[in-house]
Amino acid sequence: MNKVVLVTGANSGIGLALCQRLLSCQDAEGLHLCLACRNMRRAEAARSALLASHSAAQVTLLQMDTSSISSVLTAARELQLRFNRLDYVYLNAGIMPNPQFDLKAFFEGLFSSNVITMLTTGEGILTQKDGITPDGLQEVFAVNLFGHFLLIRELEPILCQAGRTSQLIWTSSSNARRSAFSLEDVQHRKGREPYSSSKYASDSLSLAINTHYNKQLTCAHQGLYSSVICPGFVMTNLTYGILPSFPAFLWTLFLPLLWLIRVFINTFTLTPYNGAEALIWLFNRKPEMLDPRAKYHSLTSGLGHCYTQPRQMDVDLDTSEELYDQLLQLEREVRRKHITS
Structure with a gap:
């Protein structure tokens, strides 16, 4: 039987490479x-x-903006009209708006014991400014997490x-850190990361989805699996946006350094x-054989060989359950607003 695959954020970067x-x-x-x-x-x-x-390929388009409740609901209805099943949903759309790069902290970090962590996760050198969507949600939270959650529910x-x-497959990040997330502020209204x-929340939500949708409760709630990947440090528009005023000639000098690293x-x-290596690796695996607490990392050897490696996520069941409950409550609230508006 033919497989149906949905990819969000598919027009560029890792999403397009995956396709x-x-x-x-x-x-x-x-x-x-x-x-x-x-x-x-x-x-x-x-x-x-x-x-x-791939001239013979079946490739169709769907308009969807995960920052918009109405857009997600409309897209979900359209999908149900087009398809009677979905085999894979790659939850890849994401933003990091207005990232601020601390150049001083970067150079200080180069000569510290934390250099590897800094280079691989951006810890200590990146902060972001968030916005508010027309629905009144924090923009990064809406795009990276809640819009996808609502899509799954629909x-x-x-x-x-x-x-x-x-199978659901989330594009997460090495930048997903427990220290940046709080159950008291799941939309991250008060923080700077x-x-x-949002990426730590997607890791936790993935665990909760596996808990709820693979219980032997009803026939309708069996067989939906969720996995998380990390693409590694990839040069995309999101990455280039970290240093928007970086002169072109400096990028020319900087890129060979990255290849050396x-x-x-x-x-x-x-x-x-x-970066899409782990996404493809999961496409070729039976989801019931995967570890729901693992994040599958795209890795590349010094000689350019791509491979995938699972690493345990820093998530726990209690946090994931509380997050899931809060998202359900928020879903009820936005649906009421959408109906009355």
Whole structure:
């Protein structure tokens, strides 16, 4: 039976690289790939690029902005009209708006014992400024986490079906840190690391989804699995946005240094193709055999060999359950507002 794959944030970066690699898989015959994107002009360009190298592929587009409640609900209804099932949902869309890079802390960190952690996670050198969506939600929280959560809830009829499995795969980050997240402030209204908070929340939510959707409660709640990946340090538009005023000639000097660092740090995957390695690895695995507490890391050897390695996430069941309950409550609130507006 043909597989149906939905990818959010598919028009560039890791999302587009994933789509290219999916269509090149041995199991790609009959694959129906749906690109869910906010900007349809860029989505059309991505589709054209995919069809240029895979002319017989089934590639369709879906307009969806995960920062918008109405957009997510509309997209979910459209998906249920188009498909009677979804085999894979890659929850890849994400933003890090207005990142602030602390150059002084960076150079100080280069000569400290924390240099590896700093280079691989950005800890201590990155902060972000958040915004508010028209729905009144924190923007990073809405795009990276809540919009995807609402999408999953809306798609239950075609995700949770007796007798077969479906898989959710979250694009997380090494920047996902418990220290940036608080159950008292899940939207991160008061902090300066909304990206780190949202990615840690997605790690915790993935664990909660496995807990709730794989219990032997009803036939409708079996067979939906959730996994988390880390693409490593990848040069994408999000990465370049960290230093928006960095002169072009300095990037030219800086990039060879990154390739040199990769010889010693395997998390420096650098290219979107390499960063998508764990996403493709999971596509070829049975979800019921995966560890729900593991984050699957895309890694690259000094010689450029790509591979995937699972590492235990810093998550616990109590936190994930409380987060899940809070998201359910927020879902009820936004639905009431959406109905009355």
